[in-house]
Amino acid sequence: MAKIGIIGGSGLDDPDIMQEPETVEVSTRYGQPSSPLLTGTIEGVETIILARHGRNHQYSPTEVNNRANIQALADAGVTHIIATTACGSLREEIDRGHLVILDQFIDFTRFRKNTFFDSFEDGAHHTGMAHPFDENLRTRLFATGSELGFKVHPSGCVVTIEGPRFSTVAESKMMRVWGADVINMSTAPEAMLANEAGIPYGVVAMSTDYDCWKEDEVPVSWDEILTVFQHNADNVKQLLVNVIATFSQD
Numbered sequence: 001m002a003k004i005g006i007i008g009g010s011g012l013d014d015p016d017i018m019q020e021p022e023t024v025e026v027s028t029r030y031g032q033p034s035s036p037l038l039t040g041t042i043e044g045v046e047t048i049i050l051a052r053h054g055r056n057h058q059y060s061p062t063e064v065n066n067r068a069n070i071q072a073l074a075d076a077g078v079t080h081i082i083a084t085t086a087c088g089s090l091r092e093e094i095d096r097g098h099l100v101i102l103d104q105f106i107d108f109t110r111f112r113k114n115t116f117f118d119s120f121e122d123g124a125h126h127t128g129m130a131h132p133f134d135e136n137l138r139t140r141l142f143a144t145g146s147e148l149g150f151k152v153h154p155s156g157c158v159v160t161i162e163g164p165r166f167s168t169v170a171e172s173k174m175m176r177v178w179g180a181d182v183i184n185m186s187t188a189p190e191a192m193l194a195n196e197a198g199i200p201y202g203v204v205a206m207s208t209d210y211d212c213w214k215e216d217e218v219p220v221s222w223d224e225i226l227t228v229f230q231h232n233a234d235n236v237k238q239l240l241v242n243v244i245a246t247f248s249q250d
Contacts, residue, residue, distance in 0.1 A: 001246040003046040006240060007069065007190065015049065017237050018042055019164055028075060030067040034059055037076060043245035048076055052186060059165040061185035067113050070193040080137060080187035081194050082243065083203045084236055086229055087158060087182040088177055088211035095207065097232040099181055099239070102203040103133050107188035109162045114189040115152060118197050130205035133190040137202030144243045150235055156181040160188035161214045166220055172213035183211055207235055
């Protein structure tokens with residue numbers, strides 16, 4: 001039986017999408033996760049929600065204890081992880097409010113613990129990362145989003161920057177040349193750790209802005225992100241509920 005873990009980005013950790021939610025405090029050998037686990041069911045499927053930045057958005061991207069978050073979900077026995085994230089678009093065709101089902105990442109972070117294997121004392125560990133996002137989850141997310149009539153892109157490469165600052169114009173243009181389609185501050189460490197833990201991992205990214213490469217527009221601001229996000233968050237929640245419902249048919 002599937003047991004789904006949701007790592008909710010800002011505002012996408014809504015307990016109202018669950019039936020009979022209960023809060024469970026947990027700890028791991030890597031410390032406390034960002035939030036207590038919210039356990040319950042969605043369409044009859046056991047589900048756990050974890051708030052990436054804390055229930056009050058108190059953790060900056062660099063402060064998020066990604067190892068504890070993934071370990072907490074692994075300890076809880078989740079079989080799949082679906083993560084949500086807001087992102088900036090690096091492509092004209094990925095407009096505000098569009099959803100992107102990620103298939104690749106570029107890690108541009110600098111200060112984060114991004115592996116469970118700090119030491120090779122018990123043997124070398126080099127986890128394959130050629131295709132870091134689970135194909136089955138990606139297929140479900142894209143098919144469900146399309147059925148719901150959302151503007152959803154079937155693939156996309158995200159570059160994860162350290163933050164919390166936004167990019168310079170030069171950086172934004174460089175990342176476009178690299179082949180990145182969207183930009184955020186969260187996905188790469190999560191994807192690495194989920195793969196190391198052997199848990200299928202998929203992401204739905206919501207485009208909220210055009211970063212700053214598109215110089216005929218005002219550069220991205222936090223207020224702009226919040227406005228677009230709040231307008232489209234219900235679409236992501238609806239997608240989560242409907243995707244998780246497909247597991248009840250397995």
